[in-house]
Amino acid sequence: MSLLKTPKTDFRILDRPDIPVRSYAAGEAIVKVGEPAREMFLLRKGKVAISVHDKTVEEIGPGGIFGEMALIDRAARSANAIAAEDCEVVPIDERLFVILVQDLPYFALDVMRVLAERLRAMNKLV
Numbered sequence: 001m002s003l004l005k006t007p008k009t010d011f012r013i014l015d016r017p018d019i020p021v022r023s024y025a026a027g028e029a030i031v032k033v034g035e036p037a038r039e040m041f042l043l044r045k046g047k048v049a050i051s052v053h054d055k056t057v058e059e060i061g062p063g064g065i066f067g068e069m070a071l072i073d074r075a076a077r078s079a080n081a082i083a084a085e086d087c088e089v090v091p092i093d094e095r096l097f098v099i100l101v102q103d104l105p106y107f108a109l110d111v112m113r114v115l116a117e118r119l120r121a122m123n124k125l126v
Contacts (some may be wrong), residue, residue, distance in 0.1 A: 014042055020091060024046075024083040025083060030081040030083060031067060031070075031080065035077045037077050038071070038094065040068040043060050043063065043064050044087075046061055047083075047084040050081055055124075069113050070116065
């Protein structure tokens with residue numbers, strides 16, 4: 001179940017051998033509520049379920065991003081992200097984020113659009 005449709009961005013710049021990829025098995029937690037955070041993620045393969053208070057609020061597919069709030073405000077995680085299928089994710093720390101913004105000027109705008117869309121969807125639930 002997805003409350004919103006995540007816009008797609010061209011992430012080919014991340015499809016390089018020097019960009020680290022993490023793998024998660026289906027059912028494995030990628031991030032948990034309350035954990036400290038310094039990165040966001042691009043989902044390259046699989047599906048991730050985002051949940052708040054044990055309720056799935058979004059399912060993210062390949063090309064989607066998650067964890068962007070933590071990169072922006074450096075606060076503890078506010079949602080769980082669980083691999084709904086075997087997944088490959090690209091962690092994006094602040095250094096890589098700056099590189100992406102320089103190489104793909106609309107990357108930051110796309111991230112802000114995803115964040116704004118998610119905030120609007122959550123506002124409808126409240």
